[in-house]
Amino acid sequence: MWLFISVHVLCTLFSSILATNPGFRLRITEDGLNYANQVAVDLVTKKVKTTKLPDQNGEGKNVKYSLSNLDIRNFQPPTSSITLASESDLQWKATNLALEIDGKFHYKYKKGFIKFSGGGSVNVKFSDISFSVGVNLGVDGSGKPTIKAGKCSCDSGPVKVKFRGGLSWIYNLFSGKVGKIIAGQFQSKMCGIIQNLIDKNAQESLSTIKVEVQLGEFLTLDYRLLAAPTVTSEYIEADLKGEIFWKSDKSEAPFAPPAMATITDNKKMVYITLSEYIFNTMTYQAHQHNILVFNLTSQNIKAKNDALNTTCTDICIGKLIPQIGKSFPNSKVELHMKSSKPPVTSITDGHLGVAAEGDIDLYARKPDKSLHYLFRIAGAGSIAVKLTMNETVIHGSVEDMKIKLNVSKSSIGPVNEKALQFLVDSAIKTTITPMLNDLGTKGFPMPSTDNLKLNQFDFKLLQNTMLIETNLKYIPEPTKTKSTVLKFVPRDRWKSINNV
Ligand SMILES: *[C@@H]1O[C@H](CO)[C@@H](O)[C@H](O)[C@H]1NC(C)=O
Ligand SMILES: *[C@@H]1O[C@H](CO)[C@@H](O)[C@H](O)[C@H]1NC(C)=O
Ligand SMILES: *[C@@H]1O[C@H](CO)[C@@H](O)[C@H](O)[C@H]1NC(C)=O
Ligand SMILES: *[C@@H]1O[C@H](CO)[C@@H](O)[C@H](O)[C@H]1NC(C)=O
Numbered sequence: 001m002w003l004f005i006s007v008h009v010l011c012t013l014f015s016s017i018l019a020t021n022p023g024f025r026l027r028i029t030e031d032g033l034n035y036a037n038q039v040a041v042d043l044v045t046k047k048v049k050t051t052k053l054p055d056q057n058g059e060g061k062n063v064k065y066s067l068s069n070l071d072i073r074n075f076q077p078p079t080s081s082i083t084l085a086s087e088s089d090l091q092w093k094a095t096n097l098a099l100e101i102d103g104k105f106h107y108k109y110k111k112g113f114i115k116f117s118g119g120g121s122v123n124v125k126f127s128d129i130s131f132s133v134g135v136n137l138g139v140d141g142s143g144k145p146t147i148k149a150g151k152c153s154c155d156s157g158p159v160k161v162k163f164r165g166g167l168s169w170i171y172n173l174f175s176g177k178v179g180k181i182i183a184g185q186f187q188s189k190m191c192g193i194i195q196n197l198i199d200k201n202a203q204e205s206l207s208t209i210k211v212e213v214q215l216g217e218f219l220t221l222d223y224r225l226l227a228a229p230t231v232t233s234e235y236i237e238a239d240l241k242g243e244i245f246w247k248s249d250k251s252e253a254p255f256a257p258p259a260m261a262t263i264t265d266n267k268k269m270v271y272i273t274l275s276e277y278i279f280n281t282m283t284y285q286a287h288q289h290n291i292l293v294f295n296l297t298s299q300n301i302k303a304k305n306d307a308l309n310t311t312c313t314d315i316c317i318g319k320l321i322p323q324i325g326k327s328f329p330n331s332k333v334e335l336h337m338k339s340s341k342p343p344v345t346s347i348t349d350g351h352l353g354v355a356a357e358g359d360i361d362l363y364a365r366k367p368d369k370s371l372h373y374l375f376r377i378a379g380a381g382s383i384a385v386k387l388t389m390n391e392t393v394i395h396g397s398v399e400d401m402k403i404k405l406n407v408s409k410s411s412i413g414p415v416n417e418k419a420l421q422f423l424v425d426s427a428i429k430t431t432i433t434p435m436l437n438d439l440g441t442k443g444f445p446m447p448s449t450d451n452l453k454l455n456q457f458d459f460k461l462l463q464n465t466m467l468i469e470t471n472l473k474y475i476p477e478p479t480k481t482k483s484t485v486l487k488f489v490p491r492d493r494w495k496s497i498n499n500v
Helices: 002-018 030-048 168-173 175-207 276-288 322-327 417-442 490-499
Strands: 024-029 056-060 063-076 079-084 090-111 114-139 145-155 159-164 212-215 219-222 235-240 243-246 270-275 293-296 332-348 351-365 371-389 393-410 452-462 465-474
Touching (some): 030 079, 114 175, 159 168, 219 276, 276 332, 332 371, 332 452, 393 417
Antiparallel strands (some): 024 270, 056 063, 063 090, 079 090, 212 219, 270 465, 351 371
């Protein structure tokens, strides 16, 4: 017995070590599915009106018939629902669907030696169609979602057939019989048609989903599914990778995503949880590939009194560090900054902070444009970020910034603390803060599609997690037609830092 228990404990332990936390999680509640159902019905209704039906052939006792040039004239959308189910993942139920079809018919009758044939135009009215079909969701080898129809049952009410042209009055005498034949045929095929709609059409549109989205020039966000979506009685949930990679070198970040905070209610349609892992893999890759670099020069300082002058009447770096003023008069000091470690984003209840470490190499730019190395300062900064959100963007602004500097290897002798404080306040903070705020105002775009917009959203910072809970608003005909599933623009940020 104890052996069994210890094996069990070991397995549990291993599986919890091996289980990969997602970086990105998407939960859709019953309300969300209800909404999806409304949208689906709207789309199907529109699509049906332009759909060409395939020719139908059938056979009854002694008679063969064909229907061609079929056109849907009237379509009464069903009362339908998509619900979370237990035997399959979802259950799609529809009732009260009605359909009127115009077309041409042709028949051949043969009984013993009696043979005749004819044709004309026909109108078929289907009423009270209902169906119920299971829908199963899964994942393929590349992390894309899959969809497959499960058990199906269907039913239809009376079918009315009306013939026109030729000897139509004769055919109309038998239309009740013909109606029954067509109803039987239709019913036997309907589940096939619906299952095909799911297995082919829905699967095809799912297979076009991109599981990687490019972020600017160098980075990509990987949001492939880690496993098949899970279904509970209250929601359906998908765990996605949520890692940012360097585009031309897809090696994994050397750290794993932390467990995300759990969502405690299901009142909204959609819950999007983003792990701090997304931000940390982004800054890891950016650091690793040397794009967290920035040269701060006097051009970045828009103040009149140029703190980076080596010669001045009032106050400047050349006065606070006299060695510089003496050796490089009438010059400008430049701060070449570079991350020395990947910046780390930490999210706790209500707070988002970024800790960064970097080296600042000081140079003097002489009037003849030549550049002279002065010394290196190690800097450690922490930034508290205040986040707000509107319909399309998460905005960030710097709430507080702390920077600690530490002069190592100075080639010009000891540098006093007052000089460092001056550098931090007048050059670094006053330049970096507005830049970060400017980026923050541009914001981090929310996932959106052209048709679906966030509505009545809320935004929370929880342990390791950014939670967006929202309802959706469906826009049937968006004015602008762009086709990305998710939109992000971080590369521009690096660019705007570097190009200032
Ligand atoms: C900073 O200046 C140095 C020296 O002029 C140059 O080599 C480097 O590319 C610059 N870095 C950036 C990010 O502009
Ligand atoms: C800083 O130097 C520039 C020339 O490089 C000069 O025009 C400006 O007046 C100086 N600023 C101060 C405060 O001395
Ligand atoms: C959201 O904020 C962005 C950036 O400040 C702005 O461009 C956009 O118009 C805002 N959207 C709405 C709906 O207010
Ligand atoms: C400053 O840097 C030196 C050398 O890297 C290090 O030994 C020292 O602990 C640092 N001081 C502070 C206050 O961080």
